[in-house]
Amino acid sequence: MKGVLVDVQARSITDADSITLRDQAGKVYLFRVSPGVTQDPDHPTNASHLRAHMAQGQPVIVTYEDAVAGLLAVRVIDAAPGG
Amino acid sequence: MSPKVVFRQFRFPLPTRVLTAMVTLVVFLHLAACAPAAAVTTQTPAGTATGIAAPKFAPTPSAPGGLTPILPASDMAVGRDQRFTLALLDSENRLISDAGVEIAFYKVTGPNQVQARYRAPAALFKYTGESEGGIYVARANFDESGEWGIVASVRRRGQSEIQVEAGFKVKERSDTPAIGDPVPASQTPTGVKPQDIEVFSSARPVNPALYRVSIADALRQGKPLVALFATPGFCTSRTCGPNYEIFGMLQQEFGDRANFVHVETFKGGKPPDVAPIVGEWGLPSEPWVFIVGADGRLRDKFEGSITVEEVRPRLAAILSGY
Numbered sequence: 001m002k003g004v005l006v007d008v009q010a011r012s013i014t015d016a017d018s019i020t021l022r023d024q025a026g027k028v029y030l031f032r033v034s035p036g037v038t039q040d041p042d043h044p045t046n047a048s049h050l051r052a053h054m055a056q057g058q059p060v061i062v063t064y065e066d067a068v069a070g071l072l073a074v075r076v077i078d079a080a081p082g083g
Numbered sequence: 084m085s086p087k088v089v090f091r092q093f094r095f096p097l098p099t100r101v102l103t104a105m106v107t108l109v110v111f112l113h114l115a116a117c118a119p120a121a122a123v124t125t126q127t128p129a130g131t132a133t134g135i136a137a138p139k140f141a142p143t144p145s146a147p148g149g150l151t152p153i154l155p156a157s158d159m160a161v162g163r164d165q166r167f168t169l170a171l172l173d174s175e176n177r178l179i180s181d182a183g184v185e186i187a188f189y190k191v192t193g194p195n196q197v198q199a200r201y202r203a204p205a206a207l208f209k210y211t212g213e214s215e216g217g218i219y220v221a222r223a224n225f226d227e228s229g230e231w232g233i234v235a236s237v238r239r240r241g242q243s244e245i246q247v248e249a250g251f252k253v254k255e256r257s258d259t260p261a262i263g264d265p266v267p268a269s270q271t272p273t274g275v276k277p278q279d280i281e282v283f284s285s286a287r288p289v290n291p292a293l294y295r296v297s298i299a300d301a302l303r304q305g306k307p308l309v310a311l312f313a314t315p316g317f318c319t320s321r322t323c324g325p326n327y328e329i330f331g332m333l334q335q336e337f338g339d340r341a342n343f344v345h346v347e348t349f350k351g352g353k354p355p356d357v358a359p360i361v362g363e364w365g366l367p368s369e370p371w372v373f374i375v376g377a378d379g380r381l382r383d384k385f386e387g388s389i390t391v392e393e394v395r396p397r398l399a400a401i402l403s404g405y
Binding site: 056 | 366
């Protein structure tokens, strides 16, 4: 899912607890963040990086699982602006 | 499976009765547009019918004017002259940078009760580089911790004024050094030759002027210090990369009156292992810029993206006596 982050809740400089994403249609989604997002060997995305994206309106692409407890982001990568 | 749409409280949940009180506050602010900044208490019974939909404190499709507020700061605390940042997304998910913004701050003092504290204009600072947007910055005075809210009055050319609300928390003490506090005398790596500096710095190319002294040495010199905590090699886009370049520009302009030091926040300049100095300075995020007086006490701090236009006058004022 592609969109812009409008909230990042983090417990440290690296670990995000949750992110809120607004998609291109204006719908808003809340994701819990898997620890794997930070440890992704191909694209580690820490909480500060997510916060930077949020502050600057840079879009991201969230890969997620629809779990019983809610949406779980398992990968967050940069998306080309406007792309 | 299609994901569920979530309409969630923004930042922190507020009971309906508090939201109702906040609606009343908004109405009050409309009616008392020229009121002084002194504290004003409004109180309404729960469920009071105001004829206005309760603010959602959430970035929903129905946000007024299609604007969604974003509050990037992560370390707001009690104190004066706190840097308060606000970004505004339009309905197309683009940051707006063409509006005049004034922010009314109010304290949530209890159920059904909020206090309007003061208003402050927010200056727009446009991002450099690839970004087309900007961030609105106001200087806030928080005299107590707890739940706070803002009503941002947004004026765009040819459009009616829009009011956007958001809530946030103010800590009793910031995680990072507070304004006026002595800063840690951290031992940070130094170097002269680029190839030596590249061992511990992720910046490319490195700017050797930012590694001449350590923070500890700079403080011992009794000279103002400007410190950038960032990992420019990892975050190369709008935030960390430009911050490093902007920091270098400020060093060129003010380097005769202050020491400028760049510090990596991750070991080896690359996540995920956090450098010990992150704990010493209590950084909840990165990047940060700290301005320290010759007495070793913090004078100003900037979380996230910086612009020359914002930092230069603040730095010039602090260094005016040196």
